[in-house]
Amino acid sequence: xxxxxxPALPPHPAVPPLQAAPAHAAGxxxxxxxxxxxxxxxxxxxxxxxxxxxxxxxxxxxxxxxxGEHWALLGANGAGKTTLLGLLGAQTHPxxxxxxxxxxxxxxxxxxxxxxxxxxxTPRHPLRSALAVRDVVLTGAVGSVERPPRWTPTPAQExxxxxxxxxLGLAGRHTARWTTLSQGERGRALIARALMPEPRLLLLDxxxxxxxxxxxxxxxxxxDTLGAEHPDLATVLVTHHLEELPSGTTHALLxxxxxxxxxxxxxxxxxxxLLGACFGLPLAVERHGGRYAVRTVRSPAPRARxxxxxxxxxxxx
Numbered sequence: 227x228x229x230x231x232x233p234a235l236p237p238h239p240a241v242p243p244l245q246a247a248p249a250h251a252a253g254x255x256x257x258x259x260x261x262x263x264x265x266x267x268x269x270x271x272x273x274x275x276x277x278x279x280x281x282x283x284x285x286x287x288x289x290x291x292x293x294g295e296h297w298a299l300l301g302a303n304g305a306g307k308t309t310l311l312g313l314l315g316a317q318t319h320p321x322x323x324x325x326x327x328x329x330x331x332x333x334x335x336x337x338x339x340x341x342x343x344x345x346x347x348t349p350r351h352p353l354r355s356a357l358a359v360r361d362v363v364l365t366g367a368v369g370s371v372e373r374p375p376r377w378t379p380t381p382a383q384e385x386x387x388x389x390x391x392x393x394l395g396l397a398g399r400h401t402a403r404w405t406t407l408s409q410g411e412r413g414r415a416l417i418a419r420a421l422m423p424e425p426r427l428l429l430l431d432x433x434x435x436x437x438x439x440x441x442x443x444x445x446x447x448x449x450d451t452l453g454a455e456h457p458d459l460a461t462v463l464v465t466h467h468l469e470e471l472p473s474g475t476t477h478a479l480l481x482x483x484x485x486x487x488x489x490x491x492x493x494x495x496x497x498x499x500l501l502g503a504c505f506g507l508p509l510a511v512e513r514h515g516g517r518y519a520v521r522t523v524r525s526p527a528p529r530a531r532x533x534x535x536x537x538x539x540x541x542x543x
Contacts, residue, residue, distance in 0.1 A: 265293030267326070268427050268460040269314050274323035276309055276484075283309045284484045287323070291477075293426070296453060297462045298471050298492070301481035302505055307464045308431060310481070314462060315429045316340040328426060342369055345420030345428040349413060349435045356403040359396060362415050363387040366422030383422070390418035393455060394448045410441025414448050421452075430463040434470040446472045446517075468496065473516025480504040498523070 269291040276284040284306045291297050291314075299307045312318045316327050316337045325332040330340055345366075353362065353371050361373050367383050368374055379387070391400060394414040399407075407415065413433050420428060430449075434442045449472040453459065465471065478496055479489040481504070488500045496518060502509040508523040 265295065265458075265460075267292050268295075268328060269462070270324075270326045271310075271313060271320075272324045274310075274313060274320045274325060276306075276313070276318070277321040282484055284313075284320075287481075287486050289314075289479055289486075289489060291427075291460050291462060293458050293460055295460050296472070296474050296476045297460075298475050298478045299462060299464045299481065300466060300468070300478055300496075300501075300504065302466055304483075305466075305481040305504075306484040307466070307481055309484075311429055311431055311462065311464050314427075315344055315346045317346075342423060343425055343427070345417075345423070345425040346431075347413070347416050347420045347429065347433055348431045349409070349416075349433065351412070351416055353404055356405045358401050358403060359391060359407070359411075359415050360384075360387055360400040362404055363391060363418045363422060366419035369423075386422060387418070390421050391415075393451055394418045395444055395451075408441060409436045410438075410444055413437065413441075413445055417448070417452070421456075426458065426460060428459055428461045430461065432464055432466075432470075434465065434467070442470065446470070450474045468501070468511070468518040468520045471518055475516075482506075 267290050269289070271287055271289050274284060274287045275282065287306075287310060289297075289310075299310060301307050309318075313320055313325050313332070314327065316332060316335075319325075319332055327340060328343055351371070355372060357365075357373065364379050364383060364387050365371060365373055367379060367387075368377065388400070391397065394417055396411065396414055396418070399411065402411070404412070404415075417428070417430070417433070433449075434445055437445060449461075449463075453461070453472070453474040463471070463475070475492055477490060478492050480487040480495060480500060487504050488495045496511060496513075498509045498511045498520075501511060501520065509520055510523050512519045
């Protein structure tokens with residue numbers, strides 16, 4: 227069947243050129259194919275563009291996520307992170323380009339079927355009732371928000387739920403009610419829920435949103451534990467805070483105004499130069515024990531010019 231051609235994209239705001247050529251040469255890839263990796267691809271998006279109501283939300287994005295890799299999508303508000311995550315999670319179709327998720331190409335597969343094989347975690351989970359933590363996790367086995375009436379989980383499903391609850395640091399909270407959980411406990415319960423169907427891919431949309439310092443650290447520790455216990459699991463985490471990246475993060479994609487500035491291993495992408503270009507600020511980045519910290523670089527105050535005549539006048543006074 228012939229399809230009508232896509233409308234031409236309106237001009238996109240220019241992105242400042244990167245000044246970090248050495249990082250690009252070392253492994254960061256603003257353009258061209260990503261570096262080879264040992265694991266098979268779980269996600270592949272090629273030259274993806276998304277246009278909504280005439281506005282380009284993403285332009286010519288290419289990314290490949292492989293088994294066991296842990297990617298971060300970083301950028302300022304409005305950079306296109308959540309839009310890209312929606313494509314990778316089979317929630318939407320691109321306007322142009324190709325997206326393959328778990329070997330299935332969007333546009334040639336039932337999205338509802340594909341979504342059952344993807345763990346998608348958002349802090350905006352719509353649950354309102356007072357389900358116990360164990361029941362919240364078990365709903366991931368059937369893809370529902372509430373526990374279905376007359377549904378009884380199998381012993382294997384119950385055992386898996388209990389293991390995931392323990393892995394995510396919620397041991398002893400099986401019977402705690404959703405309405406009484408802290409924001410951090412809810413986030414970890416939702417990750418356990420997303421893992422119930424044993425997905426190969428886990429997508430995390432700003433999982434540390436609204437967490438205090440202890441809650442954030444517990445969440446990140448749980449994600450690192452999860453990566454160690456499930457080495458074949460691939461993850462993609464969206465954030466605009468470098469401090470919210472787990473120490474096990476392996477790769478990063480930087481987005482600015484819907485365009486990819488750099489992608490590749492974190493050592494080559496999460497640099498002060500590239501992050502500064504991404505966020506439009508002079509930045510310095512430090513890494514300790516796999517965790518990142520970032521700060522702005524302040525220009526030194528200008529030195530006052532020495533005026534000999536003024537000094538003489540002040541001395542005479």
